[in-house]
Amino acid sequence: MIGVMREGGLLVLTLQRPDKANALSKAMLSDLLAALDDPPQVLILTGEGRVFSAGADLEEAKAGLATDPIWDQLSNRIATLPSLTIAALNGTLAGGAMGMALACDLRLAVPGAKFFYPVMRLGYLPQPADPARLVALIGPARAKLILMAGAKIEAEEALAWGLIDRIVVPEDLLTTARALGADVLAAIPGHASAIKRLIG
Template identity: 55%
Template structure:
């Protein structure tokens, strides 16, 4: 289930399936894609992607992955929608993020993580699949090719502290302060004209 929370120019899309470690079904991925489109249509200045409880997302639902979800183009469409959002996009990592769920995180402008726990990993090679097409390039652009290979080819499980040092995560804060940190980072984008925000994003 995906819960949309819209307040004061910030749209939050929250992955809410805690009993399954927020693993993603195809229907949930479609709901996320539609949520990004709705936020864009509404003129939201800031889009936040987050999870529930102690996990951002464990990636694909295993039953659906075996039935074809692992290679479904919906993953790439969602990442493209996040990357193409004209405002500021923030992945608020309340906990671990794994597998294909990392794609939307890599596509966001900023990544803020809870410090207490959680790891980032993408065991795609071990499972016999290729990563989504845009993920390796985005990952290497953030942390360099060798560290990208550590994650995608050597199965590294990166702690949030390591991720901060690598540049995979931009801020590390106590979990209780995660929402406040996101709002602080969003303040300038919320106070600027939408076209100004979009222009600076295009320049970068």
């Protein structure tokens, strides 16, 4: 349910459960973590179908996945990679799946994508690292709109807020993500990670 494609220093990880809106199971999260054991120069996260991810698989969420530390393990792993990390969001992003996108350096989204994190309504806390990353991008009031008021943010508003960096038509999404990683792939080893450390 996870597609793994390596091409030189590029790693593309694709959520492949479109019939379930790419809802994430524990096995999928484990596979994503395992795929990052050998850090690439450029990581692209994307999904199949019209939804990037609806968050946790509902049955597994009820059985404990909603509060499993693996969500933070994955997002923290992405955040600390010495790589350029790009979330190429092929559609709506919801719930705990937002953590991996927030942990990326860049976020692209298709027109019509929506962003929401319904932890208040569902009675869960967000994953521990997610609120601070959300605040760093959009500020505390807007983070409360999403996490406490249950706001669903459309792509255009998400771009204006800084939650995403570009809106890209679906047919150009991966091409654009690859183009953004081209300079990193062409650089000498370690150069990109040195710049990333300087940015903080």
